Amino acid sequence: MGEGSGSGTIRPGGRTARVRASVLRAAGDALAERGFAQLDLADVARRAGVGKTTVYRRWGSIAALMADLLIELAQESVPHTETGDLLGDLRANADLVRRTLRDPRQGALFTAVIAAATWDEPTARALRQFYDSRVTEWAPCVAQAIDRGDVPAGTDPREVIRAVSAPLYYRLLTHGELPDEAAADRAAKAAAAAARAGVFLAGHTDSSV
């Protein structure tokens, strides 16, 4: 019988990692400089000093490249302090989102990934995974607010965190407006007010507010 069953050793080290890193950096540069619409894999390969064959083989599409760029970004977890105050924590979260979306490179990346995710399923998965991990990082501060009795028991922490991001992304995507401090502040306050009013109680759809 055949030994080793055909699957050779994987080689993520050395050159492969170097190629991946330089392609991702080049892709980020190209995205920031020329924008999503003008992205072309051959140009990325040229900037990265890498054969375009390699880029086509390993990523295959702009969408996949964007997704990989997002995964790379997701590695660097942004630690956050907890203030012991729901509104303070949500403000910190809103401010993180605001700064992320306003950052030229990251902002362009997020709009590009969201756009690509509307037609490319792997990219959509990467995007979901990114937000799920972000939400998981931030949910504890809502859980603590529940423990303090600041927010009704049974509130879904994840839903509260998502409520903070929603208006900021919505404005960016539908109106092209980068969120400013006031918008971030409103987003945090609105989420806090809704959470305190019991809007995010899990399970049942209550008629009362």
Next chain:
Amino acid sequence: MGEGSGSGTIRPGGRTARVRASVLRAAGDALAERGFAQLDLADVARRAGVGKTTVYRRWGSIAALMADLLIELAQESVPHTETGDLLGDLRANADLVRRTLRDPRQGALFTAVIAAATWDEPTARALRQFYDSRVTEWAPCVAQAIDRGDVPAGTDPREVIRAVSAPLYYRLLTHGELPDEAAADRAAKAAAAAARAGVFLAGHTDSSV
């Protein structure tokens, strides 16, 4: 000197209107059946029974075609009843958004237009215009709530309406989830709670909630 300055008569009637209508219908069909990524102008032209030259000349790009499709949709204003109750009105609004996004044709159109708007400025303008008119249609119900003293004076009605849509679009775009009744209900309640708490007071950024 040249007389008439070169601008001939415009001919929007008859054939031109017919061509536009059939191309838009075909584009909507193609979008619903094959999805945004597989859209191609030649196929749209074939479906419409129209020369592809015509489609390229009059629209020139998928993005422009999507924008035109949205403008067409914006014509049919959806009249809405006013219940005399803020939450009721916001629920009606949330439900309109929910039904729009769940409708196969309209939902696909909106995600396509939002994606295209991230790189195509004319499409972005069409999108902004669409939402501005929708928001303008719905803002009065918030104004009435202010008059009734249901919501603090100085609240920005448009901001409240936008707050209803935000979480529904956010979920769709970042998680690929079509909004259900529960989500629409939460969106309406969250916006109402935040509005009543004075989160959408125009002008100043207040530290208190």
Next chain:
DNA sequence: ACAGTAATGGTTCTCCAGTTCCGTTAGCTC
């Protein structure tokens, strides 16, 4: 150190989205 083989890279080729060209059709004006 050395064999074995992932993985890369240059080149060439293919194919089709988008353009150009020009003849034809049919609104608009008088």
Next chain:
DNA sequence: GAGCTAACGGAACTGGAGAACCATTACTGT
């Protein structure tokens, strides 16, 4: 209802994105 020309349509053309091919490079395990 006749002429003018805006707008359409078929066909041929083209440029460049992406695939195919195979030689070359350099990780990995022994």
